[in-house]
Amino acid sequence: MYKYVVVLHILSATVWTGGHLVLALTVLPKALKRKDPQLIFEFDSGFERIGIPSLLLGVATGLWLAYQMASDVSVWFSFESYVSTLILTKITLFALTVALAVDARVRIVSKISPDNMKTLAFHVILVTIISILFVIMGVGFRGG
Numbered sequence: 001m002y003k004y005v006v007v008l009h010i011l012s013a014t015v016w017t018g019g020h021l022v023l024a025l026t027v028l029p030k031a032l033k034r035k036d037p038q039l040i041f042e043f044d045s046g047f048e049r050i051g052i053p054s055l056l057l058g059v060a061t062g063l064w065l066a067y068q069m070a071s072d073v074s075v076w077f078s079f080e081s082y083v084s085t086l087i088l089t090k091i092t093l094f095a096l097t098v099a100l101a102v103d104a105r106v107r108i109v110s111k112i113s114p115d116n117m118k119t120l121a122f123h124v125i126l127v128t129i130i131s132i133l134f135v136i137m138g139v140g141f142r143g144g
C-alpha cells in the first residue's frame with residue numbers, strides 16, 4: 001500500500017511543481033514582455049482545474065505518509081527528530097502556499113494593470129520556489 005501512495009504523492013508533485021515551472025519559465029516572461037497579465041490568468045484558469053486537485057492529493061497522501069512514519073501527531077510539531085522537522089516544514093510550506101493564493105485573489109487580481117505586474121510576478125516566482133522546496137524536502141526523507 002505504502003508504495004502506491006508514494007506513487008500518487010509523486011504524481012501530484014510532478015503536476016503541481018511542473019505546472020508552476022512552466023508558468024514561471026515560459027508564460028510569465030512572455031506576459032511581462034507583452035505587459036499582458038491576461039496570459040497568466042488564462043494559464044492559471046486552465047491549470048487550476050488539475051493543479052488544485054493535485055496539490056490537495058499531495059497534501060492528503062503526504063499526511064498519510066507522515067502518519068506512517070510518525071503515528072503520534074504531536075511529534076510532528078515538536079522538532080524532536082529529522083523526520084518531524086521535515087513534516088512540519090512541509091505543512092508550513094502548504095500554509096504559505098494557501099496564504100499566497102488567498103493574497104493573490106484578494107489583493108492582486110483586482111488591482112492588476114499592464115504597468116503593475118511586479119507583485120503578480122513576485123507571487124508566481126515565490127509559489128514556484130515553494131513548490132520546488134516541497135520536492136527537495138520530500139527527497140530529504142530518504143536522502144537526508
Ligand code: HEM
Nearest residue numbers: 013016058059062063065066090091094134135138139141
Ligand atoms: C502537508 C503536505 C505534505 C506532507 C505532510 C508530505 C509528506 C511527505 C513524506 C512523509 C514523504 C516521505 C515518503 C517516503 O520517502 O517514503 C514525502 C516525500 C515526498 N514529497 Fe511530500 N508531503 C507533502 C506535500 C508535498 C507536496 C505538495 C509535494 C510536491 C509539490 C511533495 C513532494 C514530495 C516528493 C517529491 C517526495 C519524495 C518521495 C520519495 O523520495 O519517494 N510533497 N512527503
